[in-house]
Amino acid sequence: MQDGDVVLRTDNLRAHYVLDIPGGQKVVRAVDGVSLQIRRNEIYGIAGESGCGKTTLMKTLYAAINRPLRLVSGSVLYAKDGQELDVYALRKRELRGLRWRYMAYVPQGAMSIFNPVMKIKETYRDFLSSHLKGKTAAEMFEIAKDHIDKLGLPISILEAYPHQLSGGMRQRVAIALAALLRPSVIFADEPTTALDVVVQRGVVQLLKDIQADLHNTIILVTHDMGIHANVTDRLAIMYAGRIIEEAPTVEIFRNPLHPYTQFLINSLPQFGDAGQRVSAPGQPPSLADLPSGCAFHPRCPKAMPICRELRPDTIVIGEHRAACWLHAERGTAQDAAYS
Amino acid sequence: MFIRNYLIPRLLQYFLVIFLGITIVFFIPRMAPTNPVERTIAEIRSRGTYLDPAYVQQMVDALTEMYGLSGSWLQQYKDFWVRLSTGDFGVSFFQFPTPVMTLIKRALPWTVGLLFTTTVFSWLFGNIVGGIAGYAHNRRWSKLLDGIMMFIRPIPYYVFALGLLILFGYVYRKFPIAGGASIGRTPSFTLSYILDVLRHAFLPATSLAVLGAASWFQTSKLIVQNVNAEDFVQYAQLGGVKESRIIFRYIIRNAMLPQITNLALSLGQILSGALITEIVFSYPGLGNLLYSAISTGDYNLIMGIISLSIVAITTLVLIVDLVYPLFDPRIRYK
Numbered sequence: 001m002q003d004g005d006v007v008l009r010t011d012n013l014r015a016h017y018v019l020d021i022p023g024g025q026k027v028v029r030a031v032d033g034v035s036l037q038i039r040r041n042e043i044y045g046i047a048g049e050s051g052c053g054k055t056t057l058m059k060t061l062y063a064a065i066n067r068p069l070r071l072v073s074g075s076v077l078y079a080k081d082g083q084e085l086d087v088y089a090l091r092k093r094e095l096r097g098l099r100w101r102y103m104a105y106v107p108q109g110a111m112s113i114f115n116p117v118m119k120i121k122e123t124y125r126d127f128l129s130s131h132l133k134g135k136t137a138a139e140m141f142e143i144a145k146d147h148i149d150k151l152g153l154p155i156s157i158l159e160a161y162p163h164q165l166s167g168g169m170r171q172r173v174a175i176a177l178a179a180l181l182r183p184s185v186i187f188a189d190e191p192t193t194a195l196d197v198v199v200q201r202g203v204v205q206l207l208k209d210i211q212a213d214l215h216n217t218i219i220l221v222t223h224d225m226g227i228h229a230n231v232t233d234r235l236a237i238m239y240a241g242r243i244i245e246e247a248p249t250v251e252i253f254r255n256p257l258h259p260y261t262q263f264l265i266n267s268l269p270q271f272g273d274a275g276q277r278v279s280a281p282g283q284p285p286s287l288a289d290l291p292s293g294c295a296f297h298p299r300c301p302k303a304m305p306i307c308r309e310l311r312p313d314t315i316v317i318g319e320h321r322a323a324c325w326l327h328a329e330r331g332t333a334q335d336a337a338y339s
Numbered sequence: 340m341f342i343r344n345y346l347i348p349r350l351l352q353y354f355l356v357i358f359l360g361i362t363i364v365f366f367i368p369r370m371a372p373t374n375p376v377e378r379t380i381a382e383i384r385s386r387g388t389y390l391d392p393a394y395v396q397q398m399v400d401a402l403t404e405m406y407g408l409s410g411s412w413l414q415q416y417k418d419f420w421v422r423l424s425t426g427d428f429g430v431s432f433f434q435f436p437t438p439v440m441t442l443i444k445r446a447l448p449w450t451v452g453l454l455f456t457t458t459v460f461s462w463l464f465g466n467i468v469g470g471i472a473g474y475a476h477n478r479r480w481s482k483l484l485d486g487i488m489m490f491i492r493p494i495p496y497y498v499f500a501l502g503l504l505i506l507f508g509y510v511y512r513k514f515p516i517a518g519g520a521s522i523g524r525t526p527s528f529t530l531s532y533i534l535d536v537l538r539h540a541f542l543p544a545t546s547l548a549v550l551g552a553a554s555w556f557q558t559s560k561l562i563v564q565n566v567n568a569e570d571f572v573q574y575a576q577l578g579g580v581k582e583s584r585i586i587f588r589y590i591i592r593n594a595m596l597p598q599i600t601n602l603a604l605s606l607g608q609i610l611s612g613a614l615i616t617e618i619v620f621s622y623p624g625l626g627n628l629l630y631s632a633i634s635t636g637d638y639n640l641i642m643g644i645i646s647l648s649i650v651a652i653t654t655l656v657l658i659v660d661l662v663y664p665l666f667d668p669r670i671r672y673k
């Protein structure tokens with residue numbers, strides 16, 4: 001991997017929810033030591049079950065954390081104009097300047113993200129006027145119209161109120177809005193959840209089209225492994241606030257290393273196989289009270305004594321990274337490879 | 340389309356509500372234990388006048404006739420609508436023979452002047468300050484203000500009003516303790532008369548405005564805090580939309596919606612007077628008039644005041660219904 005390709009880099013990133021409760025504090029370790037390198041011109045997928053910290057990771061990467069969520073350690077570095085930019089060292093105004101022009105966000109649940117008393121075109125105008133200077137209302141409307149038209153969405157949606165659009169259309173409008181200022185990085189948090197399969201396809205296609213047009217980076221979070229298989233170039237599997245495996249998507253599906261990843265992939269239905277699918281036994285752990293050692297060991301059929309005691313380091317095997325004691329002997333430790 | 344499918348049914352409903360309301364107000368006082376004829380005779384006796392029992396029955400008959408209380412309830416009810424169609428609520432029983440409308444017209448300006456100003460002022464103050472406090476709910480001043488309002492709000496109104504009256508009317512004697520203007524002054528558009536009226540209105544207005552503003556403040560703060568947590572506000576923040584735009588077009592614009600309805604309802608209630616305020620401060624408004632009408636069984640006067648209030652509230656609700664789609668595009672006429 002060449003450093004010039006990397007657009008987003010984190011090193012041992014930790015973000016915890018620190019909650020005041022009677023008699024002390026409760027710490028929810030939603031992001032607990034995540035090291036990532038995300039490249040230009042790729043769709044990077046993050047998969048994991050509900051409550052594993054996917055959305056918190058996205059917010060932390062987007063530098064949109066609010067109390068009680070706190071950045072505990074690590075930094076989020078973006079490559080911009082040949083420099084590395086630490087988003088948590090920026091002032092509020094500088095950060096606002098990055099929003100939408102450099103990085104954009106498609107939040108979870110597009111049903112309610114548009115102001116219900118404003119037409120879609122007014123939302124477009126608000127986003128445009130906050131980031132572009134010296135444009136008249138008419139010019140901004142033209143930009144919005146061109147943009148919508150180019151992405152193949154009906155222009156009439158600009159005159160609609162959010163409640164007049166279907167769920168799938170609202171999701172597409174949210175994605176289109178994220179691409180409006182041609183950002184280098186787009187975060188898409190569960191964009192296909194709560195949509196039926198036909199609509200999902202349209203949404204996925206829109207994301208792919210945008211990426212193909214802008215040659216930028218899209219970070220796609222979803223628990224739907226089918227979407228990942230279809231869309232992403234590289235895939236990270238998240239479990240209990242950590243990335244436990246990461247590889248090119250094809251490689252993960254062909255050769256999953258971590259037992260948890262194996263469960264995720266084996267639970268997918270396959271043509272011609274009518275047998276019962278097996279999923280990971282048990283429930284995901286509470287992020288406020290993680291098991292010792294490897295957080296997956298209570299559910300892991302291959303757990304060894306060491307799994308209960310020590311947290312596995314991430315080891316690197318070629319393009320494949322995994323944090324599992326089963327493979328500890330096969331590769332170099334992460335720190336050596338990533339520093 | 341709009342007229343036939345929405346406006347006409349809505350107007351029919353409007354008139355039906357007024358009709359039913361007035362009908363109920365017609366019958367309820369007649370079921371009450373106070374009999375105005377007996378009250379009048381008792382009144383005359385209480386002044387020490389000796390009434391010959393032979394004449395009492397005659398008097399009862401005469402009064403019943405005069406008050407329009409002869410005949411069955413149904414007959415009275417019919418007569419009532421005939422009179423009302425000419426805008427006549429009849430005469431007051433206890434300030435006989437002053438027409439009810441004259442009494443109402445005399446009291447109306449006092450009540451409307453007092454309540455309209457205080458309602459609008461406390462609505463504006465509570466919503467603006469409460470809105471800003473809700474947006475900045477993590478700031479220290481916001482928490483302090485919230486604490487003050489939380490202390491003021493639950494004070495029972497009559498305690499607060501009496502407290503003001505005793506403190507500033509009796510102990511410090513800064514303000515008059517009763518009336519709408521000094522006794523014996525004739526109303527005129529002179530500066531000294533207006534100042535006199537304002538001085539008299541100050542304590543009742545303060546009592547209403549302070550408690551009213553505290554209550555609007557708390558509702559508004561809560562609504563804004565809720566809207567602030569809505570997805571579309573968070574999204575605009577993620578999108579780096581300018582803060583002033585988020586505050587006005589995303590938060591306040593949406594938080595206003597329920598408060599508009601509440602303001603209209605409060606304005607509608609003005610015409611039933613501020614009963615306790617007017618009694619505590621002996622203010623010559625509709626509330627005082629209604630109180631004495633009820634305690635003396637003055638049917639016509641009760642009818643007059645309450646009918647007016649029914650019309651005011653239903654009209655304001657109608658207006659809100661008609662203009663609401665301008666504020667909230669999700670609401671449709673149907």
